[in-house]
Amino acid sequence: MRIAVDAMGGDFGPRLVVPATLAALRRHPQLQVLLLGEGDDFVAQTRTLEPALAVRITVVECGRSVTGDDKPSAVLRRKLDSSQSQALAAVAAGRADCALSAGNTGALMAFGLYHLGTLDGIERPAICTALPTIDGSLYMLDLGANIEASGAMLHQFALLATLLAQAVGQRSQPQVKLLNIGSEVGKGLPHVLDAAARLQADPLIHYGGFIEGDQLYDDGCDIVVCDGYSGNLVLKTSEGLVKMVSQLARQLLVRSRWVKLPLLLIAGTVRKLFARFNPGRYNGAYLLGLNGLVIKSHGSANQRAFEFALNNAVAACQNQLLSRVQEALYTSRTPAAQAADSARPSRHSVSIEE
Amino acid sequence: MRIAVDAMGGDFGPRLVVPATLAALRRHPQLQVLLLGEGDDFVAQTRTLEPALAVRITVVECGRSVTGDDKPSAVLRRKLDSSQSQALAAVAAGRADCALSAGNTGALMAFGLYHLGTLDGIERPAICTALPTIDGSLYMLDLGANIEASGAMLHQFALLATLLAQAVGQRSQPQVKLLNIGSEVGKGLPHVLDAAARLQADPLIHYGGFIEGDQLYDDGCDIVVCDGYSGNLVLKTSEGLVKMVSQLARQLLVRSRWVKLPLLLIAGTVRKLFARFNPGRYNGAYLLGLNGLVIKSHGSANQRAFEFALNNAVAACQNQLLSRVQEALYTSRTPAAQAADSARPSRHSVSIEE
Numbered sequence: 001m002r003i004a005v006d007a008m009g010g011d012f013g014p015r016l017v018v019p020a021t022l023a024a025l026r027r028h029p030q031l032q033v034l035l036l037g038e039g040d041d042f043v044a045q046t047r048t049l050e051p052a053l054a055v056r057i058t059v060v061e062c063g064r065s066v067t068g069d070d071k072p073s074a075v076l077r078r079k080l081d082s083s084q085s086q087a088l089a090a091v092a093a094g095r096a097d098c099a100l101s102a103g104n105t106g107a108l109m110a111f112g113l114y115h116l117g118t119l120d121g122i123e124r125p126a127i128c129t130a131l132p133t134i135d136g137s138l139y140m141l142d143l144g145a146n147i148e149a150s151g152a153m154l155h156q157f158a159l160l161a162t163l164l165a166q167a168v169g170q171r172s173q174p175q176v177k178l179l180n181i182g183s184e185v186g187k188g189l190p191h192v193l194d195a196a197a198r199l200q201a202d203p204l205i206h207y208g209g210f211i212e213g214d215q216l217y218d219d220g221c222d223i224v225v226c227d228g229y230s231g232n233l234v235l236k237t238s239e240g241l242v243k244m245v246s247q248l249a250r251q252l253l254v255r256s257r258w259v260k261l262p263l264l265l266i267a268g269t270v271r272k273l274f275a276r277f278n279p280g281r282y283n284g285a286y287l288l289g290l291n292g293l294v295i296k297s298h299g300s301a302n303q304r305a306f307e308f309a310l311n312n313a314v315a316a317c318q319n320q321l322l323s324r325v326q327e328a329l330y331t332s333r334t335p336a337a338q339a340a341d342s343a344r345p346s347r348h349s350v351s352i353e354e
Numbered sequence: 355m356r357i358a359v360d361a362m363g364g365d366f367g368p369r370l371v372v373p374a375t376l377a378a379l380r381r382h383p384q385l386q387v388l389l390l391g392e393g394d395d396f397v398a399q400t401r402t403l404e405p406a407l408a409v410r411i412t413v414v415e416c417g418r419s420v421t422g423d424d425k426p427s428a429v430l431r432r433k434l435d436s437s438q439s440q441a442l443a444a445v446a447a448g449r450a451d452c453a454l455s456a457g458n459t460g461a462l463m464a465f466g467l468y469h470l471g472t473l474d475g476i477e478r479p480a481i482c483t484a485l486p487t488i489d490g491s492l493y494m495l496d497l498g499a500n501i502e503a504s505g506a507m508l509h510q511f512a513l514l515a516t517l518l519a520q521a522v523g524q525r526s527q528p529q530v531k532l533l534n535i536g537s538e539v540g541k542g543l544p545h546v547l548d549a550a551a552r553l554q555a556d557p558l559i560h561y562g563g564f565i566e567g568d569q570l571y572d573d574g575c576d577i578v579v580c581d582g583y584s585g586n587l588v589l590k591t592s593e594g595l596v597k598m599v600s601q602l603a604r605q606l607l608v609r610s611r612w613v614k615l616p617l618l619l620i621a622g623t624v625r626k627l628f629a630r631f632n633p634g635r636y637n638g639a640y641l642l643g644l645n646g647l648v649i650k651s652h653g654s655a656n657q658r659a660f661e662f663a664l665n666n667a668v669a670a671c672q673n674q675l676l677s678r679v680q681e682a683l684y685t686s687r688t689p690a691a692q693a694a695d696s697a698r699p700s701r702h703s704v705s706i707e708e
Contacts (some may be wrong), residue, residue: 021378061455144535147543181498181586189501189583191442213590217598232535233584234591241595244488244571 001030001317003310004087004096007037007045008065009103010299010306017102018045020306028201029312036060036083060085066103068299071110072110084108088115091292098313100284101298102306111146118291121329122162124149125289127163127228129295130282131238135331139165139174142228143235143285148259150192158205160196160288161223163328167319176224177211179230191227195323199225204254204332220238280305284312293322294334355384355671357664358441361391361399362419363457365661371456372399374660379407382668383647388450390437391415397509407617420457422653424689426464436461442469445646447612450646451676452667456660461563462650463499470646478503478697479643479648480511481582482518484636485592488572493519494530497589497639503581508532510551513558514642517682521673528576531565533584545581553579558686563673581703598609624694638666647676 002201005021009015021033035046035057046059063081067302068081084107087099092115118125128141136179139161145302149157158176165174166302180188186208188196199207199235206220213234216224226234275281280298280345283305293316297309316322361368367385368391368555375387389400391413400413410428417435424433433439441453446469455462459575463479482495493515494501504510514531533543533552534542542550542564553561567588570578580588629635634652637659641648647670651663670676 065409134601147535179587181501181583181590213587213593214597216591218592218601230584230587232569233533233587236535236568237570237588237593240568240571241592242599243568245596245599247488247572270680289464 001028002032002034002098002127003313003317004034004036004090004099005310006083006087006099006101006103007042008062009101010084010297010301011039014045015038016301016303016306018042020303020310023055023303023307023311024314025056028212030318032056032058034060034087034090035059036062036086036090037084038062039064043228044172045059048207054186060086068104070104070107072106075104075107075285076110076114079107080111080114085115088112088294095131095316098293098295098296100295100309100313102301102309104145105296107119108294108296111119112287112290112292112294116290117295118289119326119329121332122160122289123153124156125287126153126160127162127231128157128288129235129285130169131216131235132282132305133216133220135220137221137282138216138219139169139222140224140226140231140235141233141288142226143233144228145287146228148229149191150199151191152341154191154195154227154287155198155202157198158207158223159202159332160227160325160330161225162205164286164321165222167321167324168315169222171222173206173222175206175208176223177208177219177221177224178279179213179216179224179226180210181212181233182210187286195225204328224303245280259286269280281308284309286312286316288325291326330351355382355668356386356388356450356452357667357671358388358390358453359442359477359664360441360457361396361436362393362416362437362451363455364655365426365504367391368393368396368399370655370657370660372396374664375411376403376407377661378562378664378668379410385668386412387706388412388414388444388462389417389440389639390444392419392437393415396590399673404442409585413568414440420461422458424461424627426460429458430464431460434465434468439465439469440482442646442648445648446470452649454649454651454663454667456651456653456655456663459498459650462648466641466644466646466648470644470648472643473645473680473683474508475686476643479641480507480512481639482515482586482642483589483639485522485570485589486636487574487576488571491636492570492573492576492578493523494578494580494589495642495696496585498582498586499641500582502583503545505545505552506577507553508545508549509556510643512553512577513556513562513683513686514679515554516559518574518640518675521675522669523576525576527560529560529562529574530576530577530579531573533567533570533578533580534564535566536564541554542679549688558682560621601680602624613663619702620633635662638663640666640670640680645680647671663673691694 007017026322062083065076066082066084084101084103088111090096091099124144125147127145130137130189139155165171180192199205283298283301285296296304361371416437418575420429420433420436420438438455438457440464445453478500481499484491484674485494495511519525534546553559637652637655639650649667651660
């Protein structure tokens with residue numbers, strides 16, 4: 001199990017990524033890491049690795065790193081030798097089973113399309129993550145890779161997430177719902193209505209109808225599918241609201257002095273509540289639909305959160321997510337399409353939203 | 355100050371609306387109410403009103419009520435004599451200054467367009483409500499009246515909300531932001547980019563750029579503008595999340611027995627926290643852009659929440675929201691457009707999204 005880790009992404013770079021990677025190596029004895037980066041911080045962090053772990057790390061010095069402001073089209077012209085790009089190139093070349101980066105999402109998507117291409121039958125990759133719900137979690141996608149999506153793309157997203165939920169989420173028949181406003185049949189934007197008809201007709205998908213934002217967190221469905229604009233809006237709104245609630249709770253509780261003793265008594269319970277919604281616990285989004293495993297960590301992830309993303313990468317490898325998806329997509333296609341397969345180029349042209 | 359109250363809307367109908375209306379009459383001595391409804395519950399509730407309040411109530415028996423399943427196009431054909439329709443007809447005829455309903459939103463919008471039409475220069479009405487933020491509140495629109503919106507419509511929404519924030523919200527120069535994914539200039543869906551250029555160029559609007567979902571609740575801006583699909587998504591997601599957090603908090607706190615005593619000690623503080631996010635406190639959305647004041651209560655509002663919606667109706671009348679908006683729209687138009695005004699029909703054709 002070999003994971004290519006981009007040490008340069010995120011708000012803290014190698015100072016956070018290297019210790020988190022060491023922790024993951026300690027936890028997973030069969031794990032090997034390709035550690036990619038550049039610059040003084042990176043060199044300093046990788047110079048004094050403890051020997052027992054160092055034998056399982058291959059340090060790769062790369063070219064100038066991608067920044068948060070770099071446009072996807074520009075990184076393809078100028079930063080193909082960056083750590084983020086080279087992590088994906090390692091997956092494409094079979095030198096790693098999965099890539100992990102906390103860097104620029106648009107650039108990661110661009111490098112993914114360039115080095116790996118999409119899977120057969122998949123037009124565009126989607127960003128998918130698990131979100132906490134009242135009694136468990138659900139997978140939601142697309143969270144921002146595609147501002148707009150056709151009905152056919154939403155159908156592909158539903159299939160990819162179904163396979164993810166089966167392979168990694170251990171759910172045998174995951175229920176898929178489509179995000180919409182209003183839950184009546186026949187109401188909604190055209191691409192959502194088109195997707196509903198496609199999901200209804202697909203025997204591989206256990207389709208459960210529309211879902212509205214207010215049911216998201218206590219509906220019990222396994223997968224919610226939407227375009228990247230809507231998904232990003234829902235995800236960011238939820239993040240903002242959780243932040244506000246925790247902040248106000250803290251303010252109120254700290255401000256009232258006479259509350260401090262009783263608060264200490266229930267500190268464990270309160271901490272448990274906040275932990276439940278800690279975005280760090282759900283860190284590590286899948287770039288589904290690429291012809292290779294790629295995981296994206298939140299840029300502001302702390303060390304614990306980055307370790308959760310690393311765990312997701314390990315789980316994706318252990319459960320052979322990629323080969324299971326490849327196989328399911330192959331089996332679901334008509335024999336004619338399978339016969340035409342050899343004529344098809346394996347990597348796709350790159351087209352990125354900026 | 356005369357408010358037309360549709361007693362038949364919402365989950366509880368006249369059993370909730372009538373007591374809430376009586377409470378409002380007690381609180382606002384200058385208030386008069388046109389109370390519209392039908393059926394046994396309505397008759398029972400209105401038969402034994404205390405005389406001191408009864409003199410300020412005009413009870414109007416109407417035809418068959420609109421239900422939650424009625425399509426907007428169907429209610430215009432078959433339910434023009436319903437209480438919801440007649441409340442708006444009363445505003446159009448000058449028999450009331452504002453209408454309030456907790457019924458079917460699509461039907462309310464259809465009746466609004468039919469009886470009142472839109473204001474000059476406004477293509478479509480938008481649903482606008484105040485939302486709690488970390489240090490106050492903001493006005494957000496459109497929350498679902500228009501699944502899609504052009505840049506020009508978003509510009510009109512921004513203008514309407516600016517006038518609302520000035521008249522009712524007592525904010526002298528309210529800052530307007532556009533909801534988007536990503537806050538970089540030039541990134542986003544076409545209608546949002548078009549709206550950004552229009553808001554930037556309008557001297558009546560204090561435009562502050564893009565806002566993302568995660569900043570919504572602690573940005574400090576006064577108004578957030580978006581299409582009805584996005585607004586509905588943000589609003590419903592927030593409602594669902596607040597519901598989940600309160601539910602989990604309650605579960606955790608109740609489950610741990612030894613937490614009960616310390617919890618009693620801080621009960622006031624905890625209650626204050628939940629009250630802050632109680633959607634009922636923000637109940638009463640404005641249907642902005644109609645040529646008359648119309649307020650929509652949430653269908654599941656309890657009596658307290660319905661009273662908040664009634665307070666909003668009273669505040670809209672007291673602050674002369676309609677005439678201020680009419681005047682500002684008139685002043686902001688070119689003299690040529692003002693001259694052409696008399697040639698223009700005052701009510702618009704009805705076109706509703708179903």
